[in-house]
Amino acid sequence: MRRILLLIVLSLVFACSSKKETLINYTNSQIEYSGRIDSSKTKAAELYWSGTSIKFNFEGESISALLKNEKGDNYYNIIIDNDSLFILRPDTIKRYYKLASKLPKGKHTLEIFKRTEWNRGKTSFYGFKLEGNSKVLKKPISKKRKIEFYGNSITAGYAVEDLSGKDSPDSTYTNNYLSYAAITARHFDAKYQCICKSGIGITVSWFPLIMPEMYDRLIPKDPNSKWNFSLYTPDVVVINLLQNDSWLVNMPENDEFKARFGTKPPNEKYIINAYQQFVSKIRKHYPRANIICTLGSMDASKKGSKWIKYIRKAVDHLNDTAIYTHVMPYKKSVGHPSIEEQELMAKSLINFIKENIDW
Template sequence: MGNLKNLFYLISFLFFAVNTSCTTQQADLKLNYSNPQIRYEGRIDTSNVEGAELYWSGTSVKINFEGESISALMSDENGTNDFNIQLDEDSTVLLQLDTVKRYYTLASGLAPGKHTLKLFKRTEWDRGTTTFYGFKIEGNAQVLPKSPAKKRKIEFYGNSITAGYAVEDTTGKDRPSGTFTNNYLSYAAITARHFDARYHCICKSGIGIMISWFPSIMSDIYDRLNPADSASQWDFSSYTPDLVVINLFQNDSWLVNRPERDEFKANFGSNAPNDEYIIQAYQSFVAGIRDQYPQASIICMLGNMDATRTDSQWPGYIEQAVFNLDDPKIYSFFMPFKETPGHPSIEEQQAMANRLIRFIDEHIEW
């Protein structure tokens, strides 16, 4: 009799365990943004009570699941941010947000079996904050365990080239609309995918190391979680990259010749910076990155716009700064001037990625 009672308890326990598993299929399933099976990538604030806040280009939200359809509950500060919906690491669809908090259908009519969905932020942080509240999965819904964390980690600091500004504007007009900007097609994101690396992208169109087309420079925002909030500090210990790529100085190369601009007057007074000042400014920024990441390899990159034209002095400034730093894990690397108008096209971004990938293969052990 005791054996029968034990068998009954065992069957009851197994039935309870199966029916309370986090992967049990349900007709519909709602997931809060804090669900541990959701994987975030990039500088994202998940500390808020209501939802996860996304700011930076290239930040992403990923879920593995089974179901017939999936939606995301989201809102956007200004209704101007765009995302890529990537289903099963294959098809990509554009998602344009508005300011209303609502569910956006991301995929429907899905076949039975495992699916992966990723939301990837195409646009820059100056378009405002996007808040992600969670997913809704319908039709035999099941949450699957998230994929293992990627072993490699990479971080980029850059300007419009790194942001993928106007990369999809095939008219040659270099239009600023978020529809044409797509960080997913930037050399930075392509390189990270090639190495299957976790990806952080700290970028802003128009930004420089000494001077920008607006008051802030990279040293003002590089250590922020929310780049628009000077009180919002990023915890560098929460993400330690194996490799850092810095692609800055393009905007500086233009603006040091614009004494009429307010930014010039605020940063330099009435006299343009001399060579020593320029080299020291770059050197100081890289040294600050090294302080945060003592073991990382750092590539000091420039290009592919006219700061690397044949007669440009700017690659030389970077070479001198790297020489002065005297660090065997800090490298200089330059993209040739693309010699076409506007920002890099899809093909030019891919060409940059190809060159950077080769350089990493040849010089970086990670």
């Protein structure tokens, strides 16, 4: 009987030891972060912006991430070995989420990619847990190219997965990974940073914040939280704005119109100057970057649009040979760009970069 009990105890000990756990703190130098991530005030990496990502190389049978979401309304693409993908929605309780299990022996890659926008609340990432015979591998080789985008809902990938075409506000359907911006970055194997918000404009937005007020923030909602531009120096900057301005400047009864303009809509000179000033701010932060001022693919970009002319005039005034204008194909369908339309935009932008920029 004692012998049987001893065998049982030994088998339990062996079973426990076979499930060895390795904890990796969010500060581990082999974790690669992309995007504007805050880790200065809390014991976690805090994710806000669309397209923010976490990449990690490892050996192990399974991997989990310790996460907590502010509102429980954010979605992430979990990509294992650059192949399998599933969607994770962290809740408001700090806990481990199993990202992969029963993995074969050998090297594995993990990417956590933020699909949703910052108004859905921040996500706190505390670290990973590996199980089995595990090993932390060197982080991915740093990409040679860097690209940065400033945009609105089109760049965010708003409602891109709403196949009904009804532009559902449910964050389930927003996916920055399928936006023209992220597709372009992946095509060039470039590190990616995206500063965007649905409804935002240069002169007026659908809410009390415009891009010239938001573009330099680390924490989107905090005007006192400033991003350190020296931490990320892009080779190419793409600005895709004015779509929301094109609607709102014609809505004198709108509260944001009244707050920005009073009773009279802005004239051509005002709009061109505002756009020019914003591009100048970007240029001051990135003296050597190639800047592409683009528009598309909704109605502000259709043939004959005065908004295209505004952008071209602003760029002409800047007299900078490294600042370009490019209009993406106008989509004739209603609503925000679909997956296919985002792909067409990406193709247009990719071709433009190939033809004009040596990076």
